[in-house]
Amino acid sequence: MEAKYDFEKKFRKQILQCSRCGFCQAVCPVYGATLRPGLNARGKMLLLKEVMDGNLPLDDQLTESLFQCTTCASCFENCPSGVQVPDIIKQARKDMVNVGSCHPAFEGMHKVLQKHTNIYAEDEPEDFERERNQKAAYVYFIGCVGSYREDEATLETLELLDKLRVEFTLIDEVCCSGVLEDVGYEIIPNLARKNMDLIFDTGASTVITGCPYCFRTFNNKPQYSEMKEKGVKVVHITQFLQDFDFSVRTDKRVTYHDPCDLGRHCGIYEEPRNTIRKIASDFVEMPDNRENALCCGAGGGVRGAFAKNSIAMARRRLEQAEEVGAEIVLTECNSCVHNLGNAKLRKQKFKIYNTTQFINQLMEEEND
Amino acid sequence: MEEKLVKAIVDIVGEDHFTRNIIDLVSYACDASEHCNRPVCAVFTETTEQVADLMKLANREDIPVTPRGAGTGLSGMAVPIRGGIILDLSRMNKILKISIEDRLAVVQPGVIYADLEKALTPEGFFFPPDPASGKVSTLGGNVATNAGGLKGAKYGTTRDYVLGLQVVLPDGRIMRTGSKAMKSVSGYDLTRLFVGSEGTLGVVTEITFKINPKPTKTSTALATFDNLEDVGKAINQIMHSGIIPSALEILGRETLAAINQNTDLNLPEVDAMLLVETDGYTQEETAYQIEKVIRIFEANHPQEVKQAKTEAEVKDLWAARKSAYAVLSRIENSSVLEDVTVPMTHITELLKGIQDISRKHDIQIATFGHAGDGNLHPQILYDGYDPIQVEKKENAIKDLFELAIGLDGTLTGEHGIGLSKAPFMTLEHDPVAMNVMRTLKRTFDPNNILNPGKMALEG
Amino acid sequence: MKIEQYNMPDDLYYEENHFWVKEEGDLLVMGMDDFAQTMAGEVVYVQLPDDGKKLKLGKKFAKIESGKWLGKVYAPVNGVLDSVNEELETNPGLINDDCYGKGWLYKIQPSDKSELENLIKGKEAIEKWVLADIEKYAEE
Numbered sequence: 009m010e011a012k013y014d015f016e017k018k019f020r021k022q023i024l025q026c027s028r029c030g031f032c033q034a035v036c037p038v039y040g041a042t043l044r045p046g047l048n049a050r051g052k053m054l055l056l057k058e059v060m061d062g063n064l065p066l067d068d069q070l071t072e073s074l075f076q077c078t079t080c081a082s083c084f085e086n087c088p089s090g091v092q093v094p095d096i097i098k099q100a101r102k103d104m105v106n107v108g109s110c111h112p113a114f115e116g117m118h119k120v121l122q123k124h125t126n127i128y129a130e131d132e133p134e135d136f137e138r139e140r141n142q143k144a145a146y147v148y149f150i151g152c153v154g155s156y157r158e159d160e161a162t163l164e165t166l167e168l169l170d171k172l173r174v175e176f177t178l179i180d181e182v183c184c185s186g187v188l189e190d191v192g193y194e195i196i197p198n199l200a201r202k203n204m205d206l207i208f209d210t211g212a213s214t215v216i217t218g219c220p221y222c223f224r225t226f227n228n229k230p231q232y233s234e235m236k237e238k239g240v241k242v243v244h245i246t247q248f249l250q251d252f253d254f255s256v257r258t259d260k261r262v263t264y265h266d267p268c269d270l271g272r273h274c275g276i277y278e279e280p281r282n283t284i285r286k287i288a289s290d291f292v293e294m295p296d297n298r299e300n301a302l303c304c305g306a307g308g309g310v311r312g313a314f315a316k317n318s319i320a321m322a323r324r325r326l327e328q329a330e331e332v333g334a335e336i337v338l339t340e341c342n343s344c345v346h347n348l349g350n351a352k353l354r355k356q357k358f359k360i361y362n363t364t365q366f367i368n369q370l371m372e373e374e375n376d
Numbered sequence: 377m378e379e380k381l382v383k384a385i386v387d388i389v390g391e392d393h394f395t396r397n398i399i400d401l402v403s404y405a406c407d408a409s410e411h412c413n414r415p416v417c418a419v420f421t422e423t424t425e426q427v428a429d430l431m432k433l434a435n436r437e438d439i440p441v442t443p444r445g446a447g448t449g450l451s452g453m454a455v456p457i458r459g460g461i462i463l464d465l466s467r468m469n470k471i472l473k474i475s476i477e478d479r480l481a482v483v484q485p486g487v488i489y490a491d492l493e494k495a496l497t498p499e500g501f502f503f504p505p506d507p508a509s510g511k512v513s514t515l516g517g518n519v520a521t522n523a524g525g526l527k528g529a530k531y532g533t534t535r536d537y538v539l540g541l542q543v544v545l546p547d548g549r550i551m552r553t554g555s556k557a558m559k560s561v562s563g564y565d566l567t568r569l570f571v572g573s574e575g576t577l578g579v580v581t582e583i584t585f586k587i588n589p590k591p592t593k594t595s596t597a598l599a600t601f602d603n604l605e606d607v608g609k610a611i612n613q614i615m616h617s618g619i620i621p622s623a624l625e626i627l628g629r630e631t632l633a634a635i636n637q638n639t640d641l642n643l644p645e646v647d648a649m650l651l652v653e654t655d656g657y658t659q660e661e662t663a664y665q666i667e668k669v670i671r672i673f674e675a676n677h678p679q680e681v682k683q684a685k686t687e688a689e690v691k692d693l694w695a696a697r698k699s700a701y702a703v704l705s706r707i708e709n710s711s712v713l714e715d716v717t718v719p720m721t722h723i724t725e726l727l728k729g730i731q732d733i734s735r736k737h738d739i740q741i742a743t744f745g746h747a748g749d750g751n752l753h754p755q756i757l758y759d760g761y762d763p764i765q766v767e768k769k770e771n772a773i774k775d776l777f778e779l780a781i782g783l784d785g786t787l788t789g790e791h792g793i794g795l796s797k798a799p800f801m802t803l804e805h806d807p808v809a810m811n812v813m814r815t816l817k818r819t820f821d822p823n824n825i826l827n828p829g830k831m832a833l834e835g
Numbered sequence: 836m837k838i839e840q841y842n843m844p845d846d847l848y849y850e851e852n853h854f855w856v857k858e859e860g861d862l863l864v865m866g867m868d869d870f871a872q873t874m875a876g877e878v879v880y881v882q883l884p885d886d887g888k889k890l891k892l893g894k895k896f897a898k899i900e901s902g903k904w905l906g907k908v909y910a911p912v913n914g915v916l917d918s919v920n921e922e923l924e925t926n927p928g929l930i931n932d933d934c935y936g937k938g939w940l941y942k943i944q945p946s947d948k949s950e951l952e953n954l955i956k957g958k959e960a961i962e963k964w965v966l967a968d969i970e971k972y973a974e975e
Binding site: 069 | 397398399400401402403404405406407408409420446447448466467469488490509511512638699701702703705706709711
Binding site: 116313316 | 877879883903921924
């Protein structure tokens with residue numbers, strides 16, 4: 009039977025490789041929060057197999073499952089058969105969009121990004137008390153979540169960079185649009201062009217980004233390869249910070265949440281911890297950390313499309329923070345900060361920050 | 377399904393605990409075996425009363441009901457072969473009580489094995505069976521299949537740890553079996569009837585487990601052999617040594633190769649490797665035991681004998697062993713995992729016999745398993761889309777069962793009969809035994825609605 | 836009273852960002868109105884600040900989110916946050932189900948109750964304001 013869809017052309021063997029052992033149920037954040045096997049990696053592979061075998065059409069019926077995945081890759085990390093579930097899901101989503109089936113939230117996001125500069129269709133970001141588009145050695149690229157949902161955290165990060173005397177500028181950035189690749193669409197070329205032009209105009213040799221997603225998009229996607237060609241480096245703020253020393257310390261018990269986009273997707277686990285250990289003497293790990301980190305539930309567009317389940321997933325992660333008695337939960341991804349922040353219960357007294365935000369606060373306290 | 381039936385079901389469990397969504401049905405059609413059949417609908421119950429009301433309704437209306445936990449069973453016991461309703465118990469997932477002084481834990485069936493372990497660890501206790509699927513499988517599923525695991529030879533299987541159950545019968549009546557006392561011989565041992573009954577006699581809605589203090593120290597060693605005779609001799613001599621290892625696992629050549637392809641362990645690819653663990657409360661104790669085992673290995677022409685030195689090494693070795701099944705399933709698009717078990721004195725014959733079957737039918741069979749209690753796991757790898765290979769697989773399986781029974785063994789040490797092995801029940805059980813089993817089934821479930829079509833119970 | 840499809844009780848005070856306010860003994864109760872909850876869609880998160888938080892008239896003190904929208908909540912009067920509707924922590928959808936009843940948001944201890952008179956009140960004023968906003972949002 010001729011393969012009808014791209015997901016089958018590229019991944020047929022993989023999908024068949026799924027031995028149905030169900031081990032992915034142990035780590036899938038969506039399954040953990042909903043207990044619905046149809047939403048788990050195994051369930052998704054079974055659905056795709058039914059499509060390949062001609063028993064099911066690839067249509068709206070499957071949206072709730074195929075579009076509800078944070079692409080955290082915990083399943084792949086733990087799959088004894090090595091099935092690359094996130095890649096398969098992303099391709100299947102593109103196939104679904106091609107046949108006109110997509111989750112309305114992502115269809116909406118795609119429409120928004122054709123007209124607006126960010127996923128929220130908002131017009132004015134905070135000015136963060138500075139001019140943009142200056143000439144500087146570094147560009148700090150905030151990302152949509154940091155600009156429009158976690159502006160307080162972002163302001164603190166920028167203040168920290170000021171205190172460290174980093175010569176950086178903001179730009180009139182637009183959405184990197186990397187998320188579209190994961191939800192059935194593609195990066196929007198004129199958004200990519202705008203970002204790159206603005207970056208090149210600053211003369212900067214390095215882009216520091218606060219958002220792990222933008223970090224991956226700039227580094228991995230061909231639409232941004234011109235940056236590499238022009239010798240512009242892209243680093244994530246945790247990589248940038250690890251060479252700095254800080255004179256502040258905290259006695260509070262601190263833990264670190266690995267964002268999926270920084271951890272499992274980029275292998276960046278130790279840099280953030282190195283920085284935290286410099287400022288915290290009581291650092292503890294949550295039970296599922298590094299490549300086993302439990303996803304906060306925001307990624308892959310799930311926060312926009314399945315918000316309630318997304319927050320339920322974040323709540324599960326915070327139970328682990330409570331378990332280890334953390335007073336401060338640090339991470340370095342605005343999406344994680346946002347989702348975890350929303351999920352935190354009033355009775356949970358710990359605070360959630362980006363590491364940069366927290367360091368800045370300690371320095372402010374010292375100055376007081 | 378008639379709308380009035382749908383309404384009756386929704387009245388019992390609530391709208392959001394009922395589904396006919398294709399996304400759910402496709403998952404509920406399958407477990408971890410090669411069998412598949414979609415149910416008409418599925419329900420998630422939260423209380424025993426809901427289970428009872430559902431069974432009453434199903435019994436009255438003649439609707440098949442198939443109970444399900446995590447759906448990781450290997451023989452198809454959770455596959456709804458007659459359609460009907462899937463009864464998903466995974467949301468009944470509370471640990472109700474842990475009493476260290478009474479040495480017991482009371483749990484709902486949807487609790488995941490690993491979550492019970494996590495709750496017991498701070499108390500220094502454990503629930504020994506340790507099935508390889510422990511991170512996902514539910515305790516209800518473990519009870520339904522009398523799950524074994526790596527610790528079987530020393531610690532037994534699930535049935536050795538069930539003190540009592542709460543069960544909903546196929547007609548909806550609720551009953552209790554066993555006792556919270558550590559031992560009881562009051563009335564028939566109904567607990568043991570239900571454990572391993574694969575959800576065909578009743579739905580377990582609460583389990584009281586005996587728990588054990590957990591030995592704090594282990595020693596791990598391995599030995600490789602280039603012929604199966606020596607392996608068999610080594611295994612049998614360990615019996616004479618006076619110690620029982622807490623785990624004694626065997627890995628065959630193909631298994632070792634497959635593990636190497638998926639890890640950095642670089643295990644030697646030999647005819648067989650034995651992986652052994654001894655446990656106790658002091659390192660002296662475990663070292664003493666492992667020394668004895670090592671000496672036995674050394675007396676049987678091993679290629680290499682090695683003791684694991686670091687915690688990381690120990691962790692890696694056991695993780696590799698636990699991944700054997702799914703790692704092997706990367707080789708072909710289909711595989712079937714068997715778990716024939718024979719008395720220990722016949723292990724070598726079984727190992728050799730498996731190799732013969734593989735050659736005879738020209739089909740790949742990789743082997744690993746619990747050498748410590750004679751429970752091997754031959755895994756047959758084949759192309760499920762090639763009818764010739766499928767036929768070879770079926771013939772190989774038939775020979776395998778005949779071989780095991782011929783060696784005084786059993787079709788299944790721990791995975792259960794379900795659908796996969798049902799055609800071979802009469803190979804192992806005499807007509808009287810089969811008749812008694814079928815009579816019991818009819819007594820409990822005269823309308824044959826609870827997990828019908830399994831275990832050759834329909835005669 | 837109903838203004839087009841929106842239910843806007845005319846005995847409540849309204850803050851211009853579409854929050855209603857009413858008196859309850861010494862306290863004021865605040866919530867989201869029907870227009871806002873309809874526009875927002877399913878509410879998934881309501882920020883519930885600590886009791887005792889100081890509120891400054893016109894200053895943002897909390898936020899509310901639906902899947903796609905973030906709304907800022909501004910203090911309608913000067914005062915102190917007395918208590919919050921804790922049900923919203925695990926069931927924020929109450930705002931959509933019953934925005935004037937079970938979906939209430941915050942209780943405020945006002946410093947000066949007369950500040951209520953600065954809010955929108957009375958059938959005519961409410962109608963004028965809502966119709967204007969309906970038009971404004973229809974353009975977007």
